[in-house]
Amino acid sequence: MADQRYIVKISGAIQENYSHEQVSKALAQFLKIDEDKAAQFINSKRILNKGVNETKATKYKHKLESIGLVIDLIPEGVTGSISHTETEQEANGQSNRDNPLHTSLNLKALVVAAATALIGALLWMFIAITFNLELGIVAWAIGGAIGFAVSLTGTRGQKAAIACAAFALFSIVLGKYLIIDNVKKEMELALTDPALTEQMRYAYEEEKELSLFFAEQSTNEESQYQFMVDYGYTEASDINGISQIEKEDFINYSAPRLKALANNKLSFEQWQQDLNGIFEEVSNLELLSQSFAWADILFLLLGIGTAYRLVNTKREES
Structure with a gap:
């Protein structure tokens, strides 16, 4: 019964x-x-x-x-x-x-959730740009802020909790997208800014030297991956940690450029154009999909879960 x-x-x-x-x-x-x-x-x-x-x-x-x-x-x-x-x-x-204890979703709660989500995304971008540091815990805080803000409106229940979780996901993904977009624009500007020509020329000469090592050492697939680890073309500390996306990017973009440099077939101006073409070719969404490491996914889930529980649990406790 x-x-x-x-x-x-x-x-x-x-x-x-x-x-x-x-x-x-x-x-x-x-x-x-x-x-x-x-x-x-x-x-x-x-x-x-x-x-x-x-x-x-x-x-x-x-x-x-x-x-x-x-x-x-x-x-x-x-x-x-x-x-x-x-x-x-x-x-x-x-x-x-x-009833001030709204047990169903309402317009006020949606507006508050949307506003908090937007502020959270912009705040995350500000922190990343200002301090040159992308903290995953900010994603968790965003989810908590959305759930807390909606709970203050007196809205509770599963529908509201699901909406909060959705806004948390939107805010966290939007924040990362804005960070990636800003970094991409800065890189594109650096490649074309006359004031940074000397720095770019130094980077060109540096990669030209590396191209000679690449020509000597990269005799097979495994040696190419080891080159990526030794000279910073991957964030991995050994070849087993290189992601499939990093491997594909190196083979499709970096390796052909290094070979051309080693054979003196790529001038400084052509090298600049090549790099700029890579940034234009790769979309923000593609970069976004590649940017989520396991720690990012963990904080993403924590943010979504916190937004959900702050609204759903409060209803049960009331």
């Missing part, structure tokens, strides 16, 4: 030794609404929650009665337990609109 579910309802009375003003103030603080609206709720015999089990309903009752309210727990399905007027309000959606 299924567990009995209860309706949590304000009775309209207050306990002895409590003034109406005291209860209104405490309820306003508890529900994060203004005192006038709290006073209206006390007098309205409002339904605060439905479909909760006995343990949660009792917990809800104890919390609210501790601030001076009198709370009724009404078993669902009991005939005559709710007045005709209240039933009408439920049918018209009035209780849902007036």
Whole structure:
């Protein structure tokens, strides 16, 4: 047999030794609404929650009665337990609109989630650009901020939690996209900026020297991968750690350029154009897909999970 579910309802009375003003103030603080609206709720015999089990309903009752309210727990399905007027309000959606503990998704929650997500993405980009440091924990913080902001609106429930998780995913991915876009633009500018010509020429001469080592050492596939590790063409510390994407990029772009340099077939101007062509050819989305390491994925999941739980769990605890 299924567990009995209860309706949590304000009775309209207050306990002895409590003034109406005291209860209104405490309820306003508890529900994060203004005192006038709290006073209206006390007098309205409002339904605060439905479909909760006995343990949660009792917990809800104890919390609210501790601030001076009198709370009724009404078993669902009991005939005559709710007045005709209240039933009408439920049918018209009035209780849902007036109840500050929104158990369904609403426009206010969506706007707050979207605004927080956008701010989070821009803040992450700012931190990465300003401090030249991309911290994965910021992704976790973004998810927490979205969930917390939406919970402050009083919106709770699974639909709201799923929406928060989706906005967290959007914000984190957008933040990384903006960081990649900024880095790509800076690199493209560096390749064409006359003020940086000397630095680029130095980089050209340096890679030209490396091309001679490449021609001597890279006699087979394994030696090419070892060259990548030895001279910084991969972030891996050994050939077993080189990703398939890095291997393909080296074979398609870097290796042909190194061979041309070794044979003196690539001038400085051509080398610049070659590098610039690579940046133009590779899309931001492709770079984005390549940028997620295991640590990034971990913090991404933590951010999404935190956004979800902050809204969904709060509903269960209320």
